[in-house]
Amino acid sequence: MSATTPSPEHASAEEEKFNAHAFPQKLRDAQRRAAELYAELHALQARLPWSREPNSGWPEVTDRGRERAGREASPGWDPADAEAYDKLWEDLREATAAVQTHGWWKTCRDHGVQGPDLVAARQALKTAEGAVPLARDDVDTAA
Template sequence: MSTATPPPEQAPAEETPFDPHDFPQKLRDAQRRAAELYAELHSLQARLPWSREPHEGWPEVTDRGRERAGRAASPGWDPADAAAFDKLWEELLEATAYVHTHGWWKTCRDHGVEGADLVAARQALKSAKGAVPLARDDVGTAA
């Protein structure tokens, strides 16, 4: 029987503090998808007439120095454009709901991240690496 002495006890490794900005990859991917959908929807809206339904518009009004901008008549949206808009809108709602209800935010609260700190973490996700479709550094690389 061996009577070797046990190895000396080692001090426990320091626990890494919780970082609410260390977002899981799936959450980053979901935020990126939401940002891409938002950009796609914004691009579609930019080329569509201002009114979804046909509208006669209204004239510009200047009354005692106050001005109210007018609007030209709108032919309304083409049915294909309306369907594309509705599809993008629904996908955007689903993507943002996934981001807003992701389990990471509960994990943050479980680690004491609340109030302004939780809001700051949610805001940081919007510019986190991998969560943004195109970053400033990407523009220089692409050029």
């Protein structure tokens, strides 16, 4: 029997109605913030040179049938970009910690949601209404 549907002899009316996917608004807001920060960090990384510090790169090497891709020279990051990157990483760590340590997960465990059911609830949060920056309809509309 699933952890979200306790046996009748042990179930109270409250436990039968508990829905681990009925996320509180503050948790959905925290997840949305984490997703937005991740997207910002990813966009910043996409435009930065591959090396934070100046690096001369290396040539492509083919040796006895093995290939090793080369790397072009990198001028390094502008100090403002490095500062923005570090700030985004710190903010993202704080946002994900807020999601992972939110009291909702203890409430779920208190209601018998554990193991795969708790993992499924945590995964469902990532696509819950209001917890993602864009919904599928938003993407279709923008395209």
